[in-house]
Amino acid sequence: MEQIIFALVVMVLGIAGCIFYFVGSNYVLDRVYGIHGKSPEVAAKNLRRIALIRPWLFLGPAFLALTVYLIYPVFASLYISLFDKTGDTFIGINNYTWLFANDEFLQSFMNNMMWLLIVPAASTFLGLVIAALTDRVWWGNIAKSLIFMPMAISFIGASIIWKFIYDYRGDGVEQIGLLNAIVEFFGGTPEAWLTMPGWNNIFLMLILIWVQTGFAMVILSAALRGIPEETVEAAVIDGASGIRIFFQIMIPQIWTTIAVVWTTITILVLKVFDIVLAMTNGQWDTQVLANLMFDWMFRGGGDFGRGAAVAVIIMVLVIPIMIWNIRQESKGGR
Template sequence: MVWQILSALGAVVLGVGACAAYFYFSNKLLDIVLPAREGDDVFVASRNLRRRSIIRPWLFIGPALFLLLVYLVYPVVATLILSFYDRSGEQFVGGANYQWAFYDREFRQSIFNNILWLAVVPAACTFFGLVIAVMTDRIWWGNIAKSIVFMPMAISFVGASVIWKFIYEYRGGNDTQIGLLNAIVQMFGGTPEVWISVPFWNNFFLMIILIWIQTGFAMVILSAALRGIPEETIEAAVIDGANGWQIFWKIMVPQIWGTIAVVWTTITILVLKVFDIVLTMTNGQWDSMVLANLMFNWMFRGGGDSGRSAVIALIIMVAVMPIMVWNVRRANAQMKGH
């Protein structure tokens, strides 16, 4: 344990030191290569100063661009190429992998499940986050409530899934039900079920886990946005006779609509990549498979199939890209507005 802590601290120190050394010596080298000293020819000095001002920013963003090229651009190009090859990545098969995806039942089921997740999770997280943000701003123990709601954000998806596995736990025969949900059902005279094995509905039981985790994120962002609403607008609405419901929907929500959209799209991107919860809870069984898990199965199980897994990876990327572009454009528009 001590060795691991020392190794981590050493890595941090070396990493920060290496970055500082790179920036210091690269700028020194630039000044040496393109000098602009007193006594030098005025034309040469001014030319070197211009060149230094052009090159210097690239010294700062150069490492980031290099890493972006190596860890993002190259994998995308390699994945695109792999999608046209067979399972071993050696024989060219053209569009056969895309044709497989179109006709494969499990792939279509994964698309349907992803759409279901997209329709429910972002809306539920944003709605509950907004409601909790409004309610906790009106009570004296609101900060305590916010801390409790935000707490699941500190738990990994796998850890949260293990917690909810105990909630959905089923014991057969005459055994006492230790799962909270089945215990409640049994208490009211119902029949315990293996809830996560019920096709279609098990998707919603899995979605509850992600909603439980991400509602805290939505609440914190929306709570900050609500605090930025000018008090004058709310006071004017009260004077005009608006009730609480009208103030919420017609005064507060329109003023934070941009923040609501950002929260919605951020959670949407997360949903498109959901993997851990499904793997931990059902492993994709009982028609609960989503695209990320299907990609994982084709790539790393049953001998692996790099071609088909590459097709699924590209589809996930294509689905995420429009939302990312929209988020970036909106952020740029807001920056220009300020």
């Protein structure tokens, strides 16, 4: 109860603080550069000053937060990655040369690449198919709500749900995991799914696909509804089948949106951490870059230099995709 009360107090104080800042800063601005009782020349000059300053009163907190929590950490990580474990001795790019000769890093990198190949493709494809199908049935909105629901769950919450699905209690013990219960029902042998080499990565990916399919579905459904009806009707009159209309008429018209959804999920996959941490903690060859960075920085390794080097690698992988994504969104907006 104390935690709930504390959280509510923090929320109330935060909202009140925001209101006080925006109302108070605009009041002060209007008082400092007032126009009432001023000569036309002074009033015009003050109006120009107000027009220049007021946007920054709203953007200022966001820029401050971005500087403190994004821009500064980027340069700090680059700086720390050039030092040894203690942070006292400058070692240049030694941390990076060590990374690319380290088997654990290379395995984590390959696992991330496998996530990149499977998760964005599967999530986008399933989201697109579901969006197209649910628009054709009367209960489509109900189906969309159910499919989108996992988006409201944190990755840790989703991992706990799927941990019960994959749960394994050993031979001769009653299984409570849904997957093993199904296997037993059909006469199969229960398995420790999360320890199966290669397949365990796929089982972890299913969690993120389950969560992100709803996101892809919502965005792509909106894009499909934006396709002019005349285009589809003309294809129907010409005798085109439903599959041909879908692949040759509809998809080309929303290709930019598909690409943006794909790259947005790709950026998320490059930073995947919570699911691996909660499900396997990187054991059984499921390690990924973000979890490896966490291990080196805060656990076991305790080496901030190497941890920061992994963080820089993740950032370097994300930046080109992010730039391309922003450009595609800008083109779509025009």
